[in-house]
Amino acid sequence: MDVNPPLGLLAELTHRCPLHCPYCSNPVELTTRDAELSTADWLSVLSQARELGVLQVHMSGGEPLARPDLPELVAHASGLGCYVNLVTSGLGLTSARLDNLVARGLAHVQLSAQGATRERADLLAGAKAHDRKLSAAALVKASGLPLSLNVVLHRRNHDQLAGIIELAERMGADRLELANTQYYGWALRNRDALMPTREQLAAAEPVVRAAVSRLRGTMEIIYVVADYYEPYPKPCMYGWGARQLTVAPDGTVLPCPAASAISTLRLANVRDTPLAEIWYRSESFNAYRGEDWMAEPCRTCDRRGLDFGGCRCQAFLLTGDAAATDPVCSRSPRRDVVDLVLARPPVSDLVMRR
């Protein structure tokens, strides 16, 4: 099949993070500081990524501000012609650090928030974070960069949805991403405590619809649905190895940010293999490209070009087979796995990320 060059690179610079969000989608076993790629490694990754066709670079983590070499990496990616996005908790973002990043070509900041009120947000972040996020948002606005606010939704904050939209407006956000939790990594541990109720999702729908209409032209709102409740799966990554790649803190290259969960997949690493070879020729990136890997019901499904069979990581986590139809799909013979999760009584204990 024809493989196009990638458009985006998710550069997970570190797993270190000042927050302890229970919905964290990073792996349960985090990469330690001493196993992180060096500055020289990242500079090489960014050069190789641009040569390969990458135009969007998302500096992420963990908290990318935890890396002292962040300004150097931003300058390099920007100098290569990439659009550089900082995905941050906002903690550690001072006026001086932001000015430096802007001078080095940073194009956009994506800030996370955990709730609408300080009390709830700090409880969910497991840190005194909310006020510092308000300060960070003000700094980004003053710098003139576009600001996105990113909020993960779940059973413990759906009731604050209207307040979260107001928070984004007060911050002057240009974009608001409202994403229902995806159950990977640490979040999967907390699934029974985080899963929103059907009533919460039904209540959210008109709130989001009204805000989208009211704020059109001022703030773009992206709502990511709770896929367990949907009849069809999400078009994960717009297809495996199709548009984007992730480089994890230790140099592992992932076709999907959650792909380290697929224990049957042999992942390549930038420490020993050129990025272009990994994108075009590695076993991991070719495993679920196109449609040849599909079994029934995907193979002959009229929706296979729309959702690509859903998420390979979710298929593996819920059925043990990464080539299975995403069990979220109502046409999957294993939809019962998802329905059983939804039928379980909610759990009240959240295990904070550590």
Add this chain to the structure above:
Amino acid sequence: MITVASVPRLRRGVRLSFDHVRETHVLLFPEGVLVPNATAAAVLELCDGARSVTEITTALSRRYSGVREDDVVDVLSRLGERRVVAWT
């Protein structure tokens, strides 16, 4: 109302650049990439927040023949609807 006296600029956060890998102009913005056609790219390169549509048309006429103000307004209006261009 957009007229020939209006002054277009790239919307905040939008960057126009040339991608040597794909050998095409690209529009980069938060979470997105657009590939403008050759006409749109030529117009966008002249959107500096100072030139009016008339001035952009004049500049284009030095490089291409048969450039009409109405067509430039059309191209820029479409880019405005796609939130690439803003008007000052």
